[in-house]
Amino acid sequence: MTTLLDTLAFNDEGYLLNWQQWNEQVAYEIAAEEGIELTDRHWIVIHFARKIYAENGDAPTLRQITKQTDVSTKEMYTLFPDGPAKKAAMIAGLPKPTGCI
Amino acid sequence: MPRTLLILGAGTGGTMLANKLAHTLDHDQWQMIIVDQEPEHYYQPGFLFIPFGIYRPDEVIRPKQRLLPASVKLIFSEIALIEPDQQRVKLVKDDQVIPYDYLVIATGSRIAPDEIDGMLGDGWYQNIFDFYTYPGAVALAEALKNWKGGRLVINIAEMPIKCPVAPLEFAFLADWYFAQRGIRDQVEIIYSTPLSGAFTKPRASATLSRLLDEKRITVIGDFNISEVDAERRVIRSYDDQEIPYDLLVTIPPNMGAEVIGRSGMGDDLNFVPVDKHTLQSKRWENVFVIGDAGNVPTSKAGSVAHFMLETVVENLQHHISGEPLTPSFDGHANCFVETGYQKGLLIDFNYEVEPLPGKYPLPTVGPFSLLEETKLNHLGKMGFRWVYWNVLLKAIDLPISSQFSMTGKIS
Structure with missing residues (x-):
């Protein structure tokens, strides 16, 4: 059986190559593969991440997310365990944030 | 009346720029002003060596006045506010207002230990130290001299940081220092970082990991500090891991100057958004940034400020003459x-x-x-x-x- 994700191209680390091929169903399926069930709180972060990417061409850092939404850092770790900014970007169909040099 | 080129910050970037422009700007047409809040210039790469007694504190300080050209007007003052839409800067000293034609921001980055809960409590400068400031490095030298051993934890709070290799160098030098003192076996060195490995770039990370291993330095990766519990002497991460310490050497979050935030010119860390190849502000065409006050995705280091110099000088001149800017900065570090x-x-x-x-x-x-x-x-x-x-x-x-x-x- 071909799933929705099989029809899309991802890089080696599992990030969607073309962010414009993303839709909410894609998000549900990436999240499911990561063992995450999306709630309203997740969606706040996902939509914020896509908005920032559309403006700046870079997925937001954890600090940007927690300063500009009402989601705290602590909550981010509950919503997106193991590297919240990276995981949020992945589910939002964006490249890995380049925040760290 | 001459036009004004105003430089904010007389650190590494601002000083180099003033010296370079002293030779290239036409003094009949331009006056150059530089503002800084402190009279001393610190050789910041030297802070690394102070804790281990390799440099004496006085070897890293010189008066700023002596490092600047005579043709620049130097004002010592805090900056109250930058108003880029009005093309002027308000100073704290005597409520001075300086109108400018061109502005170069060189206000650098600083540590913000107050961003981490519990960091500035009872342990600060008792058994918790930074070495990114002069007082921190000097206090740490004193503490290390009297230390009998235990768990030394080096922690990077958050990226990006100034000179991203300095924490590693600190770990390497600590290994050597304790070996020389004959107490290396009584010291456990832990290097904890929010990155997955020793460094941000794969090839260098591999070499540096091998060295850390040889020197018996334990790396704890993916550790995102949320707080310091100074009473229990542990640092805790957002996902509730704990690392106990006897001596904590912290690299707190690095942020741009507060005045950048106050003036609405910065991102979430008070770094000025800037074109990464031309070094022109993304919002104001007569504003340029040199050094680590900007948000360019390369290392925040003196060498980078040096490599930026040519681009900033060229592009100031291009803009003044109404020519297109040169996208010549390539992130070289x-x-x-x-x-x-x-x-x-x-x-x-x-x-x-x-x-x-x-x-x-x-x-x-x-x-x-x-x-x-x-x-x-x-x-x-x-x-x-x-x-x-x-x-x-x-x-x-x-x-x-x-x-x-x-x-x-x-x-």
Whole structure:
């Protein structure tokens, strides 16, 4: 059986190559593969991440997310365990944030 | 009436720029003003050596006045507010207002220990120290001298940080220092970082991990600090891991100057959004940024400020003459990494190319070995202090290109 994700191209680390091929169903399926069930709180972060990417061409850092939404850092770790900014970007169909040099 | 070029900050970037422009701007048409809040210039790469007694504190300080050209007007004051839409800057001292034609922001970055809960409690400068400030480095020297051993935890709170190799160098030098004192077996050295490995770039990370291993330094990766519990002497991460410490050496979050935030010119860390190739502000065309006050995705280091200099000077001149800007800055960074036992590595990289092994050519003294421990790299690092005061800050051309080059590198 071909799933929705099989029809899309991802890089080696599992990030969607073309962010414009993303839709909410894609998000549900990436999240499911990561063992995450999306709630309203997740969606706040996902939509914020896509908005920032559309403006700046870079997925937001954890600090940007927690300063500009009402989601705290602590909550981010509950919503997106193991590297919240990276995981949020992945589910939002964006490249890995380049925040760290 | 002459036009005004205003530089905010007389640190590494601002000083180099003032010296360079002193030779290139027409003094009949331009006045140059530089504002800074502190009279002393610190050689910041030297802070690393102070805790281990390798440098005396007085070896890293010079008066700013003496490092600047006579043709620049130097004002010591805090900056109250930058108003880029009105093209003016308000100072705290005497409520002065300085209108400008061009503004160069060189306000740098600073540590913000208050961003981490519990950091500035009872343990601060007792058994919790930074070495990114002069007082921190000096206090840590005193603490290390009297330390009998235990768990030394080096923690990077958050990226990006100024000179991202300095925490590693600190770990390497600590290993050497305790070995010399004959107490290395009584010291456990833990290096904890929010990155997955020792460094941000894969090839360098592999070399540096091997060195950490050889020197019995334990790396704890993916550790995102949420708080310091000074009473229990542990640092805790957002996902509830704990690392106990006896002595904590912290690299707190690094942020741009508060005035950048106050003036609405910065991102979430008060860094000024800037075009990464032209170094022009993304919002105001007569505003440029040099050094680590901007948000360009390369290392926040003095070498980078140096490599930015040509681009900023060129583009100021282009803009003044109404010509298109040159996108010449390529993210070039170049760092000696001190590894202890009088050896060091050299890494050289840019936006596109990560640090690679090979040779770095330099007339007369070089070539230096890249990504390989040598005595010559150590001598390069130690000799750099002289170069900094006498050549770099004076904006005298060095025999190395501002642009990154693959010459000598093995890819």
